[in-house]
Amino acid sequence: MNDPAFNISFRETLCPDDPDHIYHIAESCALFYPEELTVARELVEERLSKGETSGYYFIIAEKHGAPVGYTCFGPIPMTRNRFDLYWIAVLKSCQGTGIGRQLIQKTETRIQHMNGRRVYVETSSRDDYAPTHRFYQTCHYHQEAVLKDYYAPGDDKIIYTRTF
């Protein structure tokens, strides 16, 4: 098969090893700070321990049965039908093969099944996030706001959104 995304399957149910899998995926991106990787792992653990009351939902992409990407998302408390896409990451060695695009599409479909009407995603303005910005734009997200120097001096927060 010429389709590089061939043999990718998706699951929503987490397994006990997923905190490690997801940490490994996020770490491979060479983009996130150690504190961010810790948070990435904690969200998986919270979902495993609390279930849906955690407010965190996951979609895991697997290639030949091994996790290679994931999204973490959930309804934004105190809003009507708004969702946050907290995390999307694909294993570095599998990037550029369409897995991220499939993940975000499946996530949007899931959100719509949960009556979601809009998705927000926040990201850094740093140069090493340029591929991330292009990815969101390609996926029909538009830049809604910029918070100057939010993360640190010279590191803005960009808020993207997509409405269904």
Next chain:
Amino acid sequence: MNDPAFNISFRETLCPDDPDHIYHIAESCALFYPEELTVARELVEERLSKGETSGYYFIIAEKHGAPVGYTCFGPIPMTRNRFDLYWIAVLKSCQGTGIGRQLIQKTETRIQHMNGRRVYVETSSRDDYAPTHRFYQTCHYHQEAVLKDYYAPGDDKIIYTRTF
């Protein structure tokens, strides 16, 4: 004494009855949805059970020993020296007497002692929040961004910020 803020004292340490006190203060404002009041209470409970690791800090204003206002704030994870002011509320019957102003000033001083350099606060664009908007502007906060229809159609999120 003509100073209506006379006999106001402030404390940072929470007591076991504070979840009820704070719920009562927030409820008296006739501004927050039931779900928001539940969150207000939960943050106090989380601070009581987890201490500083909760990430939530409080300042309680008391008049003649009874809680009449409070702030809830904390460092924003994954940012450098940025803080969120999650909640500020004053008992309806005590509003307009300068307690809110004192609370925000004491909160800013506390944040600076924690090496905070900037405070963010989010609020609704709804008409009944107009006094809130004026309050932040008077307290030298400026409008950094607006997320259209964030909370619901016709209900934007306004993000204010102040840098020290």
